[in-house]
Amino acid sequence: MTIYADNAATTKMSRTAIEAMLPYLETDYGNPSSLHSVGQHAAEALAGVRQTVADCLGCAPRELIFTSGGSEADNQALISAARIGERKGKKHIISTAFEHHAVLHTLKKLEREGFTVELLPVGAVGTVTAQQVAAAIRADTCLVSVMYANNEIGSILPIAEIGAVCRERGVLFHTDAVQAAGHLPIDVREQSIDLLSLSGHKFHGPKGVGALYARQGIPLTSLIEGGAQERGKRAGTENIPAIVGMAAALREACAHLDENAAKVSALRDRLIAGLAEIPHSALNGDPVDRLPGNVSFCFEGIEGESLLLLLDAAGICASSGSACTSGSLDPSHVLLAIGRPHEVAHGSLRLSLCEWNTDDRILAEVPRVVAYLRDMSPMWRDLVSGKRKFIL
Numbered sequence: 591m592t593i594y595a596d597n598a599a600t601t602k603m604s605r606t607a608i609e610a611m612l613p614y615l616e617t618d619y620g621n622p623s624s625l626h627s628v629g630q631h632a633a634e635a636l637a638g639v640r641q642t643v644a645d646c647l648g649c650a651p652r653e654l655i656f657t658s659g660g661s662e663a664d665n666q667a668l669i670s671a672a673r674i675g676e677r678k679g680k681k682h683i684i685s686t687a688f689e690h691h692a693v694l695h696t697l698k699k700l701e702r703e704g705f706t707v708e709l710l711p712v713g714a715v716g717t718v719t720a721q722q723v724a725a726a727i728r729a730d731t732c733l734v735s736v737m738y739a740n741n742e743i744g745s746i747l748p749i750a751e752i753g754a755v756c757r758e759r760g761v762l763f764h765t766d767a768v769q770a771a772g773h774l775p776i777d778v779r780e781q782s783i784d785l786l787s788l789s790g791h792k793f794h795g796p797k798g799v800g801a802l803y804a805r806q807g808i809p810l811t812s813l814i815e816g817g818a819q820e821r822g823k824r825a826g827t828e829n830i831p832a833i834v835g836m837a838a839a840l841r842e843a844c845a846h847l848d849e850n851a852a853k854v855s856a857l858r859d860r861l862i863a864g865l866a867e868i869p870h871s872a873l874n875g876d877p878v879d880r881l882p883g884n885v886s887f888c889f890e891g892i893e894g895e896s897l898l899l900l901l902d903a904a905g906i907c908a909s910s911g912s913a914c915t916s917g918s919l920d921p922s923h924v925l926l927a928i929g930r931p932h933e934v935a936h937g938s939l940r941l942s943l944c945e946w947n948t949d950d951r952i953l954a955e956v957p958r959v960v961a962y963l964r965d966m967s968p969m970w971r972d973l974v975s976g977k978r979k980f981i982l
Contacts, residue, residue: 593906595908596941597792598792606839607842611831614834615831639837642840643836647776647786649779653803654801655804657800662800666802666811666812666823669696671735683705684727686927687712717746731761734762737765738774738776742922743874743884743925744769753783762808763785770788771789771840773792773847784804788840799835868956871887871889872888886940897960901956909939
């Protein structure tokens with residue numbers, strides 16, 4: 591039986607989400623922009639689920655735009671805030687060195703357009719403080735973008751404190767909450783969040799659908815032109831089945847958030863304790879303030895790709911970092927940002943758990959595979975013989 595421990599990459603859809611979607615695939619399949627009854631049934635569903643998502647985030651329904659996922663939402667949030675700042679003569683943006691590439695690549699694009707981007711260091715456990723943000727804000731700062739929780743190492747950042755600093759200084763604050771939504775409490779009002787991105791497939795909803803929260807009064811820049819959908823800020827016929835499924839999954843996740851977090855955190859902590867017994871290994875990320883389901887380790891003397899393939903052969907699905915960059919031979923930018931050397935960063939493993947996981951074979955198979963790979967590794971022989979010095 592396969593153990594799926596790659597929930598940070600994507601999750602299995604819940605039965606609740608699937609059943610919520612079926613009517614909008616089979617009978618209520620209309621275009622919500624159509625005036626006839628079939629279209630209006632779809633429009634009513636769209637209004638209802640917009641309220642559902644708003645309730646989960648603590649915002650108003652009209653402050654939500656449905657997108658194709660977290661990457662599009664990140665792009666629209668950053669570009670919109672940049673355009674607002676540009677009109678005011680403010681072109682300085684603050685973010686962090688270990689953001690998702692949907693943020694980092696968009697910031698690179700804005701740099702080519704003349705914006706100045708400052709990436710704050712995240713330290714050894716992967717976090718930034720409100721004090722760091724406050725010290726970096728300048729008179730020409732138009733945006734601060736700090737992720738809610740890191741997708742690779744699981745560190746949770748002090749979003750409310752950073753939001754309070756930005757609100758006090760009159761700077762827009764965006765958070766990429768793709769890994770947090772459905773797993774951590776979110777209240778955009780209490781946390782002083784101006785813009786927030788999320789994606790349905792990270793909490794047992796469908797792929798290809800997400801949402802952007804933009805506080806009322808923030809004018810959004812359209813990335814897709816062609817129609818008046820989503821208050822004219824995201825053209826294209828809404829994907830009603832996917833949006834309905836995402837809303838149902840988010841509502842269910844938020845309703846069971848505390849109990850799921852307690853269950854998954856207990857499993858996470860058992861795995862961390864067990865894997866920490868492997869010699870010359872190190873936990874990545876904050877040991878306390880981390881996502882309930884995130885277990886991230888580096889093992890010296892092995893290659894992460896070989897580790898993943900052998901674990902897969904043993905029936906365990908895991909990853910070495912972000913799914914969006916898993917085809918790259920370069921070490922994770924997140925691990926480099928927290929100070930892992932290249933040769934150590936290459937030997938990384940991310941296990942990301944959900945409420946349906948158990949620790950069945952993981953604690954047996956990972957140490958076995960690590961030992962097997964080390965036995966074959968010339969680098970490991972050099973380390974053991976003293977030709978090279980251990981780092982971990």
